[in-house]
Amino acid sequence: MLKLIIGIVLGAILSVVAIWQTAGKLMFEETVSPFTVEETVARIQHNVQAAGNGWALFGLRYPTRPVEAEGVSVLPVIAIEACSPKYSGPILKDDRTRFLSLLMPCKISVYKKSDGKVYIGTMNAGLIGKLFGPLVAETMEHVVADQKKFLEFDPTKPAPALILPKAGGEGGGGGAAAGGC
Amino acid sequence: MNWKTLARAAALLAGLAAFGAQAVPSLGDKLPRVAKGTADHGKFKELQRVFKSGPDVTKACLACHTDAAQQVQHTRHWTWEVVDPKTGQMLGKKNLINNFCTTTVSNEKDCMACHAGYGWQDKSFDFSREDNVDCLICHDSTGTYRKLPGDAGHPVYVRKEFPAGSGKFVEAVDLATVAQKVAMPSRANCGSCHFFGAGGDGTKHGDLDSSLKKPGKHLDVHMDAAGLNFSCVACHKTVDHQVPGSRYEFAASRSGPPTPRGKYDAEPAACQACHGDKPHHENPLLMDRLNVHTDKLACQTCHVPQFARNAIGTEKSWDWSTATKMGPEGKPIVVKDSAGRRAFDSKKGNFAWDSFLIPEYRWFNGKVAFKTLGEKIDPAGVVEINRPEGKPGDPGARIWPFKVHRGKQAYDPELKNLLVVHTAGEDHTALWHNFDWPKAIGTGMQTAGLPWSGKYDFVATEMSWPITHMVAPKGDAVTCAQCHTGEGRLAGVGGVWLPGQHRNAIIDTMGWAVVGLALLGTLIHGGIRVCVLCRRKKGTNPQ
Missing domain, CATH: 1.20.5 (Single alpha-helices involved in coiled-coils or other helix-helix interfaces)
Structure with missing residues (x-):
């Protein structure tokens, strides 16, 4: 009996360690981009605009700027924010899931690493959705499908222009706000 | 009374003394503040007049600075010519082909916007005339002095649209105001040419662009506008207008301690001139190990982890073979990349740009073998427009970081040499005016006095630029693991045993x-x- 209990406890500990080690990697996904940081961002932005389902650009963030202001040299990171009221609306209406506004708007991060390659970082929306009940799970399934479209690049098409944030318009801080995000 | 109490008492007394010094202003504090320097050029009668041209200003300058023009005339900034002491080759912009706009020959009216002189538009330019020297390009402190391509080095005398048809206008320079406010060269003065080489911000060097006018510490610890705020001449310490630290006399290695401040140094622009060759001393566990590296590595190899570390970026390649291709309507077009940088221009061909680039590393002893006009090439391979020399075991060589700019240029497939192309100008043979390669090459080669078979094709070329600016804070230097690993940065350099990479x-x-x-x-x-x-x-x- 003692052996059984020790076995169960050891198994539980090992499971916790395994989850602890892999959970972080499961929550986020990372792929290499064949383009420069700016071109990758621009292509994603244009894909977001073409994706339909209410998707709109919400903003463009440069998280390295305050770090540089502190005198630290850091490789470039640009975060694209996109939102679709079609998907965010039901989640924000429900008191039980409204706290998920913490994850809004959707973010896709484009960054360079010290190996010189450009990477695209996304959240594993499918996995996260499954953790918060059927409403969120179903919504996130749609988000995952659209997110795949955001990252489909056609290298034969010329590089589009970066869409820079402008006050009151799409891509700016207030752009998608009118859409409910 | 122990030593701590004594120290506290001393600190208190020092504080009181400092307070006293502030509380009682000295005579100097009561007097009006004076400008930096000892001469206010605005008060000189010679400069209180209307100037019609740049040479007019120079004449006024020379009334007091009697030897200045002659000094300038002995510099590379004036002659654009350098004699290689080893080979006797005539180098300098006047004699070389580069990987960008290719050559100044037959294009002087445009290129001389960056000459420290007035009027060089062809071979007839008089290099001995002192009033042809442009003092203001280096000494303007107003930021209003502008020289544009097409004016043979003269500043803007009449308000003009630039570029033509753009709807943007450049104001005429108020020469009197500029002359009255001359100063020691700032980063903006040097940068007016060196930041914009090859026709655009950051295009050529990769470690020099307009972000260095007012950089943060993250971009360059020495030029940090809120910190050390070094001007270019703080390192490129100029004597008699001779600016040291050129790529034609490169100090690739240097041994020994730093030179004391105020003492003459033949290589003041080298890092070791101030830091010595054993500069690491803060971490007792690492300093010996780090200092051992200075026998093999240039300081910049670790301390410039990436170049073009900003949104401006730098040009990686220039492919001339696609120049003269027109847009869908048969008219010249310009296409920009996602970041708004030039990607294609019917006048010039295709470009590729990027930011935060990892340098390529090579052994370098400071000597560079350049391709001169008319020199034979091997079109079967990549033509090295310039080749940094040096190899492992050479005591004067170190592993250096380089920006390697790649491209394609016109060459003569029969005579096997790179071609001189007349690009700039409004005449009917200029490539950027008529989009006709044979006419442009014909004029270019004739002006250069070189034979041409009448045929042309394009060959792959590359040009290497040592990286030495944009020195990052020490905490952001290249880490050990970035080299000491299987596919580390120095993979393929050879000649040095790298634990972690070599087995x-x-x-x-x-x-x-x-x-x-x-x-x-x-x-x-x-x-x-x-x-x-x-x-x-x-x-x-x-x-």
């Missing part, structure tokens, strides 16, 4: 054998002790 099977086997034997010994030793302990316990057990 030797015998040494590895011996090392692992030692580890294995040590483990085995520990296990045997531990096992014996456990056995002995068990036996003792059994021996003392009454049952």
Whole structure:
């Protein structure tokens, strides 16, 4: 009996360690981009605009700027924010899931690493959705499908222009706000 | 009374003294503040007049600075010519082909926007005339002095649209105001040419662009506008207008301690001139190991981890073979990349740009073999427009970081040399005016006095630029693991043993054998002790 209990406890500990080690990697996904940081961002932005389902650009963030202001040299990171009221609306209406506004708007991060390659970082929306009940799970399934479209690049098409944030318009801080995000 | 109490008392007294010094203003504090320097050029009668041209201003300057023009005339900034002491080759912009706009020959009216002189538009330029020297390009402190392509080095005398048809206008320079406000050269003065080489911000060097006018510490620790705020001439310490630290006289290695401040140094722009060749001293555990690296590596190899570290970026390649291709409507077009940088221009061909680039590393002893006009090439391979020399074991060589700019240029497939192309100008043979390669090459080669078979094709070229600016804060230097690993930064450089990257099977086997034997010994030793302990316990057990 003692052996059984020790076995169960050891198994539980090992499971916790395994989850602890892999959970972080499961929550986020990372792929290499064949383009420069700016071109990758621009292509994603244009894909977001073409994706339909209410998707709109919400903003463009440069998280390295305050770090540089502190005198630290850091490789470039640009975060694209996109939102679709079609998907965010039901989640924000429900008191039980409204706290998920913490994850809004959707973010896709484009960054360079010290190996010189450009990477695209996304959240594993499918996995996260499954953790918060059927409403969120179903919504996130749609988000995952659209997110795949955001990252489909056609290298034969010329590089589009970066869409820079402008006050009151799409891509700016207030752009998608009118859409409910 | 112990030493701590004494120290506190001393600090208190010092504080009181400092307070007293502030509270009672000195005579100097009561007097009006004075400008930096000892001469206010605005008060000079010679400068209180209307100037019609740049040479007019120079004449006024020379009334006091009698030898200045002659000094300038002995510099590369004036002659655009350098004699290689080793080969006797005539180098300098006047004689070389580069990987960008290719050559100044037959294009002087445009290129001389960056000449420290007035009026160089063809071979007839008089290099001996002192009033042809442009003082203001280096000494303007107003930021309003502008020279545009097409004016043969003259500043803007009449308000003009630039570029033509753009709707943007450049104001005429107020020469009197600029002359009255001359100053020592700032980063903006040097940068007016060196930041914009090859026709655009950041295009050429990769470690020089307009972000260095007012950089943060993250971009360059020395030029940090809120910190050390070094001007270019703080390192490129100029004597008699001679600016040291050119790529034609490159100090690739240097040994010994730093030069004391105020003492003459033949290589003041080298890092070691201030830091010495054993500069690491803060971490006692690492300093010896880091200082050993200075025998093999240039300081910049670790301390400039990436170049073009900003949104401006730098040009990676220029492909001339696509120039003269028109847009869908048969008219010249310009296409920009996602970041708004030039990607294609019917006048110039295709470009590729990027930011935060990892340098390429090569052994370099400071000598560069340049391709001169008319020199034979091997079109079967990539033509090295310039080749940094140096190899492992050369005491004067170090591993240096480079920006390698790649491209395609016109060459003569029969005579096998790069071609001089007349690009700039409004005449009917200029490539950027008429989009006709044979006419442009014909004029270019004729002006250069070189033969041409009448045929042309394009060949792959590359040009290497040593990276030496944009020095990052020490905490952001290249880390050990970025080199000491299988596919590290220095993979392929050769000539140096890199632990972590290079392996030797015998040494590895011996090392692992030692580890294995040590483990085995520990296990045997531990096992014996456990056995002995068990036996003792059994021996003392009454049952």
